[in-house]
Amino acid sequence: xxxxxxxxxxxxxxxxxxxxxxxxxxxxxxxxxxxxxxxxxxxxxxxxxxxxxxxxxxxxxxxxxxxxxxxxxxxxxxxxxxxxxxxxxxxxxxxxxxxxxxxxxxxxxxxxxxxxxxxxxxxxxxxxxxxxxxxxxxxxxxxxxxxxxxxxxxxxxxxxxxxxxxxxxxxxxxxxxxxxxxxxxxxxxxxxxxxxxxxxxxxxxxxxxxxxxxxxxxxxxxxxxxx
Numbered sequence: 001x002x003x004x005x006x007x008x009x010x011x012x013x014x015x016x017x018x019x020x021x022x023x024x025x026x027x028x029x030x031x032x033x034x035x036x037x038x039x040x041x042x043x044x045x046x047x048x049x050x051x052x053x054x055x056x057x058x059x060x061x062x063x064x065x066x067x068x069x070x071x072x073x074x075x076x077x078x079x080x081x082x083x084x085x086x087x088x089x090x091x092x093x094x095x096x097x098x099x100x101x102x103x104x105x106x107x108x109x110x111x112x113x114x115x116x117x118x119x120x121x122x123x124x125x126x127x128x129x130x131x132x133x134x135x136x137x138x139x140x141x142x143x144x145x146x147x148x149x150x151x152x153x154x155x156x157x158x159x160x161x162x163x164x165x166x167x168x169x170x171x172x173x174x175x176x177x178x179x180x181x182x183x184x185x186x187x188x189x190x191x192x193x194x195x196x197x198x199x200x201x202x203x204x205x206x207x208x209x210x211x212x213x214x215x216x217x218x219x220x221x222x223x224x225x226x227x
Contacts, residue, residue, distance in 0.1 A: 059116030072134030
């Protein structure tokens with residue numbers, strides 16, 4: 001029974017740590033991105049120069065998959081070169097992440113020709129420098145789908161309440177353990193104190209009292225023999 005209790009407490013502690021390390025930062029970043037999106041609708045939200053994007057198609061498989069969360073970094077568009085994977089605004093004003101397959105100059109302007117690795121043809125429109133949102137850095141498999149769910153107000157409220165409840169439960173368990181420990185220490189202290197008082201009383205018994213007690217015991221023994 002004792003080992004089961006320890007196992008249960010360990011799982012509870014790790015659950016709280018998992019929530020703090022993974023879900024809480026995701027929620028905070030998501031709220032920050034939503035805040036930026038509301039305050040400046042024309043600008044893609046970023047966190048310290050990094051922009052997360054949710055992959056909605058399989059055009060870049062087998063390097064980037066649908067449902068992934070990709071991280072791009074803001075970069076000087078003029079420093080880009082062929083084979084770089086970039087995120088850019090397309091003609092429909094949506095963000096696409098494809099690979100640069102060629103760089104061309106027209107009327108003194110630089111354009112990127114892009115193509116999805118899983119597409120048979122290149123993109124119809126060329127990408128202007130101002131349309132570049134960032135260069136692809138890395139991906140988090142499947143995280144895009146989770147982030148998409150977390151972006152919904154209902155999910156945010158449920159997750160926030162869930163985190164709050166977990167912290168309350170964890171705090172209550174920790175408090176109970178602390179109270180039980182303090183009660184146990186108090187009982188142990190009380191037991192030792194009583195033991196010390198008994199020992200002290202025995203030490204304070206005078207030799208005269210001991211002698212009279214011995215005489216009384218001796219008289220009682222002689223009376224019992226005569227009887």
